[in-house]
Amino acid sequence: MTSPLASYDAVVLLSFGGPERQEDVLPFLRNVTRGKDIPDERLAVVGQHYAMFGGRSPINDQNRALLASLRSELDRRDIDVPLVWGNRNWAPYLADTLAELAAGGARRALVVATSAFPSYSGCRQYIEDIAGACPEGLQVDKVLPFGLAPGFLAANLAAVRAGVEELRGEGHPRPHVLFVAHSIPMSMARTSGPEGSPERTGNPGGAYVAQLEQVGDRILAELAEDGGPVLNGDLVFCSRSGPPAVPWLEPDVNDALRDLAGRGVDAVVLAPIGFVSDHMEVVYDLDVEAAATAAELGITVRRTPTAGTHPAFVAGLVDQLEAAAADPVACPAGCCPRPERGRRPVAAGGDPAGSHRHPGY
Numbered sequence: 001m002t003s004p005l006a007s008y009d010a011v012v013l014l015s016f017g018g019p020e021r022q023e024d025v026l027p028f029l030r031n032v033t034r035g036k037d038i039p040d041e042r043l044a045v046v047g048q049h050y051a052m053f054g055g056r057s058p059i060n061d062q063n064r065a066l067l068a069s070l071r072s073e074l075d076r077r078d079i080d081v082p083l084v085w086g087n088r089n090w091a092p093y094l095a096d097t098l099a100e101l102a103a104g105g106a107r108r109a110l111v112v113a114t115s116a117f118p119s120y121s122g123c124r125q126y127i128e129d130i131a132g133a134c135p136e137g138l139q140v141d142k143v144l145p146f147g148l149a150p151g152f153l154a155a156n157l158a159a160v161r162a163g164v165e166e167l168r169g170e171g172h173p174r175p176h177v178l179f180v181a182h183s184i185p186m187s188m189a190r191t192s193g194p195e196g197s198p199e200r201t202g203n204p205g206g207a208y209v210a211q212l213e214q215v216g217d218r219i220l221a222e223l224a225e226d227g228g229p230v231l232n233g234d235l236v237f238c239s240r241s242g243p244p245a246v247p248w249l250e251p252d253v254n255d256a257l258r259d260l261a262g263r264g265v266d267a268v269v270l271a272p273i274g275f276v277s278d279h280m281e282v283v284y285d286l287d288v289e290a291a292a293t294a295a296e297l298g299i300t301v302r303r304t305p306t307a308g309t310h311p312a313f314v315a316g317l318v319d320q321l322e323a324a325a326a327d328p329v330a331c332p333a334g335c336c337p338r339p340e341r342g343r344r345p346v347a348a349g350g351d352p353a354g355s356h357r358h359p360g361y
């Protein structure tokens, strides 16, 4: 049977992009923060994170690896649709990729973005990127965020299970699991996802937090099936930016580690379920910063790998491409709206996710 993907002239992997040499770090950061309220001091700090890695973000190499894995999986299924790559913030730029496709006669392309969970930054902004970059005559559909898809879940479950087993092997029978995601402004979290705003739905957390919590819950529930002591877990956040007066999702992973140390926890699995690959937020914010916090507190941490090119994730992504090709579903218009700039944030209004603490099973 021919794959529904045969009706597309190309599949496009759309990602964030990152610098690959020191000279490109500042221009990259200027691209990322154009029109946004990121203070210069924050840019300088983030620039230093990149400098620690010689100015080379891991993200482009990870996307090259994901492209190779996706290509193999498409080939395995005898699907010969071309697979190409474009970024929001650095070369290869999405606009160039789409222009090249159109110049080559392409009429329809299916885009999948490397963000698992719905938010303005991870979904709507990519839709805007596509709209802004799309040449006339090219029709583009986009796959929905895939945080709850079985392949992404399976890859993360396998990673957390392995991390837990390692710590158990080192004499920590009951490690605590911190599920880590990118912090986003609370106002962006509230309006994330198809459910829309809390004013209309009574759902104060929005889909970003709700889906992340679901993934964490499901992983803990699966681990409970393995036997052994039941594990506790929390959803925590990293990589906050923006002015301090604007509320972002909390707790920060470092504060969570301090809190756990105070409660006598000495072993923690750090599971970056909010990220698709081990890019800068993971290799700096977790492997450098959170690891230093843990060391200071005497906590043993195991940071688990992101979905990356895990075979279950890659196969699941191709399943999703095929499903989207058979039945393209666009995000509802009000989903993950662009944050209003210049507006004062709504009064803090408490924790949008309620308590992030899981009771343990």
Ligand SMILES: CC1=C(CCC(=O)O)c2cc3nc(cc4[nH]c(cc5[nH]c(cc1n2)c(C)c5CCC(=O)O)c(CCC(=O)O)c4C)C(CCC(=O)O)=C3C
Pocket (backbone or CB within 6 Å): 016, 017, 018, 019, 029, 032, 033, 036, 038, 042, 043, 046, 057, 058, 059, 114, 115, 116, 119, 121, 122, 182, 183, 184, 185, 239, 240, 241, 242, 274, 275, 276, 279, 280, 281
């Ligand atoms: C939800 C989310 C994801 C996760 C989903 C996903 O994986 O896509 C993500 C991914 C990424 N974010 C990245 C880098 C940056 N993000 C920034 C700033 C921001 N991110 C935000 C959100 C997210 N970002 C937000 C709300 C801001 C504030 C300004 C704005 O509204 O945009 C800044 C500016 C400086 C700073 O404030 O940190 C940088 C440099 C890189 C590349 C890393 C590399 O080079 O390896 C990646 C993959």
Ligand SMILES: [Fe+2]
Pocket (backbone or CB within 6 Å): 182
């Ligand atoms: Fe970011």
